[in-house]
Amino acid sequence: MSDYMFVLDSHLSSEQSKLLSEIRQAADRENLNLFLTGGAMRDMMGGFPIRDLDFTLEGGSTKFIRTVAKQTKAEILNLDENRKAAELRFGDNVSASISLAHQERFPKPGGKPHVELAIIHDDLRCRDFTINAIALSLNRASRGLLLDPTNGLGDLSRKEIRAVSNYTLYDDPSRILRMIRLRVRLGFTIEERTLSQYQNVREAKLETKIPRSALEHELAQIALDPLAGDILKALEDENLLYLISPALSGPKLNLLTFQKLQKGRQVLTSGVNLRVEHYPLFLFVLFEKLSSRERSQLVAALDLPRRRVDAAMRLEAKAKKIEKELATAKLQRPSALYQTLSKVPGEILLFLLMRSGQRLVVDRVKNYLQKYLPAAQEITEKDVLERGAQPGTPKFAKLHQQMIAARLDARPKKVVVEEPPPLPPLSGRRSASFGR
Numbered sequence: 001m002s003d004y005m006f007v008l009d010s011h012l013s014s015e016q017s018k019l020l021s022e023i024r025q026a027a028d029r030e031n032l033n034l035f036l037t038g039g040a041m042r043d044m045m046g047g048f049p050i051r052d053l054d055f056t057l058e059g060g061s062t063k064f065i066r067t068v069a070k071q072t073k074a075e076i077l078n079l080d081e082n083r084k085a086a087e088l089r090f091g092d093n094v095s096a097s098i099s100l101a102h103q104e105r106f107p108k109p110g111g112k113p114h115v116e117l118a119i120i121h122d123d124l125r126c127r128d129f130t131i132n133a134i135a136l137s138l139n140r141a142s143r144g145l146l147l148d149p150t151n152g153l154g155d156l157s158r159k160e161i162r163a164v165s166n167y168t169l170y171d172d173p174s175r176i177l178r179m180i181r182l183r184v185r186l187g188f189t190i191e192e193r194t195l196s197q198y199q200n201v202r203e204a205k206l207e208t209k210i211p212r213s214a215l216e217h218e219l220a221q222i223a224l225d226p227l228a229g230d231i232l233k234a235l236e237d238e239n240l241l242y243l244i245s246p247a248l249s250g251p252k253l254n255l256l257t258f259q260k261l262q263k264g265r266q267v268l269t270s271g272v273n274l275r276v277e278h279y280p281l282f283l284f285v286l287f288e289k290l291s292s293r294e295r296s297q298l299v300a301a302l303d304l305p306r307r308r309v310d311a312a313m314r315l316e317a318k319a320k321k322i323e324k325e326l327a328t329a330k331l332q333r334p335s336a337l338y339q340t341l342s343k344v345p346g347e348i349l350l351f352l353l354m355r356s357g358q359r360l361v362v363d364r365v366k367n368y369l370q371k372y373l374p375a376a377q378e379i380t381e382k383d384v385l386e387r388g389a390q391p392g393t394p395k396f397a398k399l400h401q402q403m404i405a406a407r408l409d410a411r412p413k414k415v416v417v418e419e420p421p422p423l424p425p426l427s428g429r430r431s432a433s434f435g436r
Helices: 003-011 014-029 038-046 062-071 120-125 152-158 175-186 192-203 212-224 228-237 255-266 278-287 292-302 306-328 334-341 346-355 359-376 381-385 394-409
Strands: 033-036 053-058 075-080 085-090 094-100 102-105 114-117 135-137
Touching (some): 038 053, 038 152, 053 120, 062 085, 102 120, 175 192, 212 228, 228 255, 255 278, 278 292, 306 334, 306 359, 334 394, 346 359, 359 394
Parallel strands (some): 053 094
Antiparallel strands (some): 033 135, 075 085, 102 114
8 A cells, every 4th residue: 555545544434435446346347547636636645624626537337437426325415417527426425426537618707618538637727726736546557547737736736726727717717716715724825927927817807707506506516614604704704705795795795693603613523424415504694684685686696406496495494493402301311312313403403502692402413423323323233233233224223222222331440549558657667768
């Protein structure tokens, strides 16, 4: 195993590691060259947690993407036939993108690119920023080989965001939103020539050429970020928030509630598998200070997914129902609280942390997220199998819940500290100084 593969393994959750193995095996069966790329490599080499896995294939077609989705029971969130790329969600808490290595040529700023398949090196040289243009080979013959044609590693070490070419932001002005998002999220600075390119794009007002589909995509990416409020504030400072909605300024930006949401997300324990639909929760906070007309204009201008908007509008009513149950129910045992909250969507739990004014409710949600859920997830499928139950059977599910309840309700063992034997009285001890 190469050093880079070792670093990768140390950064992946068990679910991400399993997914990487499945996609690698699928690519091997089709004799396709597979690479880990984009944000996954940026985060790994920069020492950040890997939020999503990004895979790039040399050759193949979008049929491979659909086949992988079917085999792994993944949900295809978005499939871009032109760019030969898809965003998928696997299981409860793992997201990934799969794309075919390609080159893009833009006939005009913000226009639909002409896409043609390419080798991985050409793909990397056509990306947005150098820190996103690093790849790691996952192929049998070259597994662990690092590809960095634009010196993204150097920019990571300097904590600098640099455009891959002199036309990066001109070709696709939506990249200026991504640049600001990455600057806030990573705490990096903008390289001088890239900053000059950005200023020229703004002077030419090319941000007005950003298609609404690209605006909606960037908004969805902001929603996933723990620093969503800070990113929106940075966009306001750059006078770019009007692209999302002219009404989003001053008090209507709702930064105070975004800060509360950020604190709520900090309660989530690292490594815990909890599915959270961040987009509806983000939209609820974004909409809260807007009038009905302003909300409608925002939804129409960005063509926001209707199901996401509807989910955002239903959040408060659902949260109030759970809040009432938590405030009145007698949940003396940890297992009883676990059973109650394990059925509640993650975004509802974050909503309660953000908005509930009842101390008992907040404490119960925190205990569930920080104590009971991590402890319950320590009971693995292997532990249940050792008791003689087969996965997928009612017996397995029942035994699993019984083992979790036993773990949560077990009283902690008392730690007995042995005290040292008492010293003899002073009269019975001989002083070193007086015995000479």
